[in-house]
Amino acid sequence: MAALRSKVLITGGAGFIGSNLADQLASDGHDVLVYDALARAGVERNLAWLRSRHPQRIHWIQADVRDRTAITQAAAGADVVFHFAAQVAVTTSMEAPREDFEVNLLGTMNVLEAVREAGRCAPVIFASTNKVYGDLADIELEQQGDTYAPVDQIIKASGVGESRPLDFHTPYGCSKGGADQYVLDYARSYGIPTCVLRMSCIYGPRQMGTEDQGWVAHFLIRALRGEAISIYGDGRQVRDILHVKDAVATYVAVWKQIEAVSGRAFNLGGGPENAVSLRQVLARIEGLVGRSVRLSYSEWRPGDQRYYVSDTSAVRRVLGLPAVTPWYEGITDLATWLASHHTPIPIQAHAAAL
DSSP states (O other): OOOSSOEEEEETTTSHHHHHHHHHHHHTTOEEEEEEOOOSTTHHHHHHHHHHHOTTTEEEEEOOTTOHHHHHHHHTTOSEEEEOOOOOOHHHHHHOHHHHHIIIIIHHHHHHHHHHHHTSOOOEEEEEEGGGGTTOTTSOEEEETTEEEESSHHHHHHOBOTTSOOOOOHHHHHHHHHHHHHHHHHHHHHOOOEEEEEEOEEEOTTOOOOSSSOHHHHHHHHHHTTOOEEEESOSOOEEEEEEHHHHHHHHHHHHHTHHHHTTEEEEESOOGGGEEEHHHHHHHHHHHHTSOOOEEEEOOOTTOOSEEOBOOHHHHHHHTOOOOOOHHHHHHHHHHHHHHHHOOOOOOTTOOOO
């Protein structure tokens, strides 16, 4: 159970999800140490926003998780560690696999060892990925208009569950998957309370999306600027998207109920009710910006999943989570935020929900 006032360490705390979580925990009265190398463009704005909102609660250290001394010092007094710091792009991992390994796997080992050496048994809650399940090529799909759908009706209704065998593809899948397994094993081997959340596509305010990561925000930013959007594949690939406020609520709930979930991995996404294809999202964006978007198509990328939807029933049942934000409402929220921060182009408030 989370203490009334705790010392929280968030690696990657200036990033998209990390900054939203830091804001929530600081608002709840906790002292938050944002540990971030500020390597990703734009995250310094998130840090400035956090410090302006919570000058007494937000503390900051610019450091890399590959720096064992720095992370050991940062973790020494922590009551809980949320580990988001990572190399996040599959494409980058293909180009620089050693760096991907060092950040994602060695960096996670440094975090775990820092907590173990501190001797406080602080919970470690790790941001993993659906990529640990591989490309899911064995799931037979059929084309249904602008989407792919599983032929298997159980998968279609519920999504991919945690019982799915792990199958690491690409260096990114290997590094995140290996880290995922180390985090779980530190609960078994050392008694450190840990939990892994294998995330699908999280989106929302404070996301600086790129072509390689954060595609919902990337599509919106390009559309708002009147720029062309690149699609890898045919655009019918399906993801379950989850608003960041719902992701943050899950991370907080995991911490508060860590005794019940220690040593477990859960899928975290929007679930079947928020499963959408890229084409469906683009149609929604066109309705919001009031004009068509220009598209270009390229070949599928290594490890691309044509269909991934999380079965989130386990995490919602165990933690007692409420229903999540409908995807069409969440995209409107993100579009409104982006329009006020990135471009003067107005959002069409009257756009119909899909």
